[in-house]
Amino acid sequence: MRRLLVTAVVPLLVVCGCGGLGSSGADAPNTLVTMGFGLPDEHATARVAVFRDANPGVDVRVNEGAFDEQQFLSAVAAGDPPDLIYAERRKLGSYAARGAVQGLGDCVREHGVDLGQFRDAALRQVTYQDEAHGLPDFSVVRLLIINNPVVRAAGLDPAALSTTDWSAVSSLTDRLAVLADGRPERIGFDPKVPDYLPMWAKANGAELVTGDGFDVRLDDPRVVEAVRFTADLVRRQGGWASFKAFRDTFDQFGANNAYATGQLAAMPMDSWYINTLATNSPDADVTIAPFTDRQGAPLTEAGGQAWAIPKGARHPELACRFLVTMTDADTWVAAATARRDALARTGKPYGGTFTANRVADERIFREVFDPRGNRILERGVPQVLSLQDKTFAVAPSPAASELVRAWEGGVNRVLTGRQSPDEAMAQAQREAEQALKRVGGR
Amino acid sequence: MTTVSRRESRAGLLFLLPWVIGFLAFTAGPMLFSLWLSLTHYDMLKPPDFIGLENYREALVDDRVATALWNTLVFTALHVPAQIVLALGLAALLRRAGRSAGFFRTVLYLPVMTPPVALAAMFLLLLNGQNGAINEFLGWFGFTGPNWTTDPAWIKPGLVLMSLWTVGSTAVLYLAALTRVPVERYEAARLDGASPWRQFWHVTLPGISGTVYFTVVVNTIASLQVFTEAYTMFFGARAKQSSDGDAALFYVIHLFREAFESLRMGYASALAWGLFVVIAVITAVQVRLSRRYVHYEGERS
Numbered sequence: 001m002r003r004l005l006v007t008a009v010v011p012l013l014v015v016c017g018c019g020g021l022g023s024s025g026a027d028a029p030n031t032l033v034t035m036g037f038g039l040p041d042e043h044a045t046a047r048v049a050v051f052r053d054a055n056p057g058v059d060v061r062v063n064e065g066a067f068d069e070q071q072f073l074s075a076v077a078a079g080d081p082p083d084l085i086y087a088e089r090r091k092l093g094s095y096a097a098r099g100a101v102q103g104l105g106d107c108v109r110e111h112g113v114d115l116g117q118f119r120d121a122a123l124r125q126v127t128y129q130d131e132a133h134g135l136p137d138f139s140v141v142r143l144l145i146i147n148n149p150v151v152r153a154a155g156l157d158p159a160a161l162s163t164t165d166w167s168a169v170s171s172l173t174d175r176l177a178v179l180a181d182g183r184p185e186r187i188g189f190d191p192k193v194p195d196y197l198p199m200w201a202k203a204n205g206a207e208l209v210t211g212d213g214f215d216v217r218l219d220d221p222r223v224v225e226a227v228r229f230t231a232d233l234v235r236r237q238g239g240w241a242s243f244k245a246f247r248d249t250f251d252q253f254g255a256n257n258a259y260a261t262g263q264l265a266a267m268p269m270d271s272w273y274i275n276t277l278a279t280n281s282p283d284a285d286v287t288i289a290p291f292t293d294r295q296g297a298p299l300t301e302a303g304g305q306a307w308a309i310p311k312g313a314r315h316p317e318l319a320c321r322f323l324v325t326m327t328d329a330d331t332w333v334a335a336a337t338a339r340r341d342a343l344a345r346t347g348k349p350y351g352g353t354f355t356a357n358r359v360a361d362e363r364i365f366r367e368v369f370d371p372r373g374n375r376i377l378e379r380g381v382p383q384v385l386s387l388q389d390k391t392f393a394v395a396p397s398p399a400a401s402e403l404v405r406a407w408e409g410g411v412n413r414v415l416t417g418r419q420s421p422d423e424a425m426a427q428a429q430r431e432a433e434q435a436l437k438r439v440g441g442r
Numbered sequence: 443m444t445t446v447s448r449r450e451s452r453a454g455l456l457f458l459l460p461w462v463i464g465f466l467a468f469t470a471g472p473m474l475f476s477l478w479l480s481l482t483h484y485d486m487l488k489p490p491d492f493i494g495l496e497n498y499r500e501a502l503v504d505d506r507v508a509t510a511l512w513n514t515l516v517f518t519a520l521h522v523p524a525q526i527v528l529a530l531g532l533a534a535l536l537r538r539a540g541r542s543a544g545f546f547r548t549v550l551y552l553p554v555m556t557p558p559v560a561l562a563a564m565f566l567l568l569l570n571g572q573n574g575a576i577n578e579f580l581g582w583f584g585f586t587g588p589n590w591t592t593d594p595a596w597i598k599p600g601l602v603l604m605s606l607w608t609v610g611s612t613a614v615l616y617l618a619a620l621t622r623v624p625v626e627r628y629e630a631a632r633l634d635g636a637s638p639w640r641q642f643w644h645v646t647l648p649g650i651s652g653t654v655y656f657t658v659v660v661n662t663i664a665s666l667q668v669f670t671e672a673y674t675m676f677f678g679a680r681a682k683q684s685s686d687g688d689a690a691l692f693y694v695i696h697l698f699r700e701a702f703e704s705l706r707m708g709y710a711s712a713l714a715w716g717l718f719v720v721i722a723v724i725t726a727v728q729v730r731l732s733r734r735y736v737h738y739e740g741e742r743s
C-alpha cells in the first residue's frame with residue numbers, strides 16, 4: 001500500500017522536497033551562488049579568478065555539476081534560487097517566457113556592455129521580447145568531418161564531398177557504407193538525426209520555429225522531405241536498430257574513435273569534437289568542411305551556453321557584475337592564455353577557444369592560438385572561425401522543450417518504421433501546437 | 443470503560459502519535475494536495491489555476507498515455523511470470539545446495555545491491571546488438587541476437603532480461619517458504635506414487651502459495667512503477683530523447699517528463715492518480731483471485 005501512496009504523490013514530493021540550493025550562507029551580502037557551472041579546466045578557473053581578483057570581498061560559490069532544469073525551477077518556485085545559472089542557450093527563451101529569469105537590460109546598460117560584440121545567432125537565442133535575458137558564453141557550430149583514408153579507398157575525393165546534392169549524398173553513402181548480413185560494419189554517412197533535423201530542414205529552406213517562438217512548421221513539405229531523406233540514409237545502412245546499435249559501440253572520446261578505426265566515413269558534428277580528435281588522434285587524416293544547404297551555401301546551427309540571473313536572485317547586482325566579467329573579451333583572453341600554457345606544459349597543442357564574443361575570438365586566434373603543427377587543428381580551426389558568423393538558431397520559444405520533443409519524436413517514429421514522414425511530422429505538428437496552446441493559454 | 447483501560451488506550455494513542463503525524467504530514471497530506479493539484483494547471487512558477495477535470499479528460503485522449511500504459515502492462519506481463527519462475531527454480535536449486543547453501547544464497551542476493559543506474563549502464567553494454575556480451579553468448583549456439591537496445595520490438599524483452607538481475611530478492615523468499623513445507627507431505631505423496639511434477643503441483647505449490655501471492659502482488663506493483671533503469675538507458679543525459687520510437691516510454695517516465703520537462707505539475711498529478719487507480723484495480727483482482735488459489739497453514743480448505 002505504501003508503494004501505491006508513494007506513486008500517487010511523485011510530482012508532489014518533488015515539488016515539496018526540492019528546496020533548491022539551501023539558504024545557509026547564501027543570504028550573506030557578498031555571496032554569489034552559481035548553478036550549472038563547473039571548474040573542469042582553465043577556461044572556467046581562470047575566468048573565475050579574474051572576477052575574484054577584481055572583487056576580493058565576494059564569496060563565489062560554484063555549485064559544480066551539470067545544469068538541472070528541475071532543480072533550477074524548483075528552486076525558483078520555492079523562492080530559493082541561485083544568483084546565477086549557466087544553461088544551454090536554446091532553453092533560455094522558455095525560462096524568460098515563464099518568468100524564471102530576469103531581463104538584463106539594466107545590467108548591460110549599467111556596465112556599458114556592447115551587445116553588438118556577441119554573435120547574432122547567439123544573442124537571438126537569449127533575447128526575449130527585445131530584451132537580453134542572458135549573456136552568451138561558449139559558441140559551438142556544426143560542420144562535416146570526413147575520414148580521408150576511407151573515402152579515398154572508395155575511389156572518392158574527400159575535398160569534393162558535400163551535402164549540397166542530396167542524391168549524390170545517397171550515392172556516396174552506398175559506396176562508403178559496409179554491411180555484413182544487413183548490419184553495418186562501417187557507416188558511410190551519418191546524418192545525425194533527430195538531433196540535427198533543424199539544420200537539414202534549414203538546408204532545404206525551412207525553419208522549424210520562427211518569429212516569437214509560436215510559429216511552428218514541423219509539417220512543412222520541406223521539413224518532411226528532409227526527414228524522408230535523412231531517414232532513408234539510415235535505412236540504406238542497415239536500418240535504425242542496427243545503425244544505432246553500431247554507433248553506440250563507438251569510442252567517441254578515446255584513441256579508438258570511429259575515425260581512427262575506420263568505422264565511420266563522414267558525418268556532421270559539433271565543432272568541439274575537432275579538439276577532441278586533435279587530442280586523442282592527432283595523426284587522424286580528416287577533412288573538415290562546412291555543411292552546405294542545397295544551393296551550396298555554408299550553413300550551421302549555433303549552440304552553446306549562456307549566463308542568466310534567476311527571478312528572485314538574492315544578489316542581482318553582484319550576479320550582473322559576474323556575468324559581465326565572465327563574458328568580457330579581456331577575461332576570455334586571460335582564460336585562453338591560461339589554457340594554452342597549461343596544455344603547453346604537457347606538450348599538447350592549444351586549438352583555441354570558441355566563444356560567442358566576436359572581439360574575444362579575434363584576439364584569441366590572433367594572440368593565443370598555438371596549434372603546434374597539429375594538422376587537425378590547422379585545417380579545422382579556420383573552418384570553424386569562418387562559420388561562426390554564418391550560424392542560424394531555432395527561434396526561442398516558451399515551449400522549447402516540448403517542441404524539441406515533438407519533432408525528435410516524429411523523426412524517431414520514421415526511423416523505426418512506425419510512421420511515414422508525412423504522418424509523423426503531421427502528428428509532431430499537432431503535438432507542438434498543443435504545447436504552444438498550453439503555454440500561451442491555460 | 444475502566445480508568446485503567448482508558449489510561450491504556452491513551453498511552454496507546456500516544457505511542458501511535460509519531461506514526462499518525464508522519465502519515466498525515468508525509469503521506470495523507472501530500473496525497474490530498476496532489477489530488478487538488480490534479481484539478482489545476484500548475485507550472486511551478488505561477489500559482490495553481492483551477493481547471494476542474496480537464497487534466498483527467500486530456501489523459502483519457504492522450505496518445506502517449508495509451509502508449510505508456512500499454513508498454514507498462516506488457517512489461518509487467520513479461521516481467522512478473524519470468525521473475526517468479528526463475529526465482530522458484532533458483533530457490534529449488536538452493537534447497538539442494540546442502541552445506542554450501544549459505545554461500546550461494548549470498549551470491550544470489552549480491553546483485554540486488556547493485557545501484558539501478560549502474561545496472562542500467564552495465565546492461566546498455568551487455569545488451570548492445572552489435573558487440574554486447576549477451577549476443578556474443580547467443581552466438582556460441584548459432585543464434586544471431588537481436589538489437590536489444592535499439593529495436594522497438596526487442597526493447598521490452600531486453601528490459602525484462604535486465605530486471606532478472608535482481609531475481610535474488612524473490613528467490614530468498616521462496617527458499618524460506620520451501621523450507622516450511624512439511625516433509626511428511628512429500629513422503630505421503632511419494633508413497634502414493636506421485637511423480638516429482640505432481641509433488642510440485644499438489645504439495646509444493648499449495649505449500650508456498652502465500653509467498654507466491656505476496657511476490658506476485660509486490661512485483662506487479664513494482665513493474666507498474668518501472669522507472670529508473672529504463673529512464674537511465676533511454677531517456678537520461680546520454681540520450682535526451684528516446685530514440686526507439688517510444689518503446690521504452692513507461693507510465694512513470696511519461697509522468698516524470700510531463701512534470702519536470704514540460705512543467706505540467708497538474709497534469710502529472712492527474713496521471714499519478716490514474717496510475718493509483720490502475721494499481722488499485724489490478725491489486726483488487728489479485729486479492730479476489732487469491733481467495734481461490736492461495737492456501738494458508740491451518741486454514742480450512
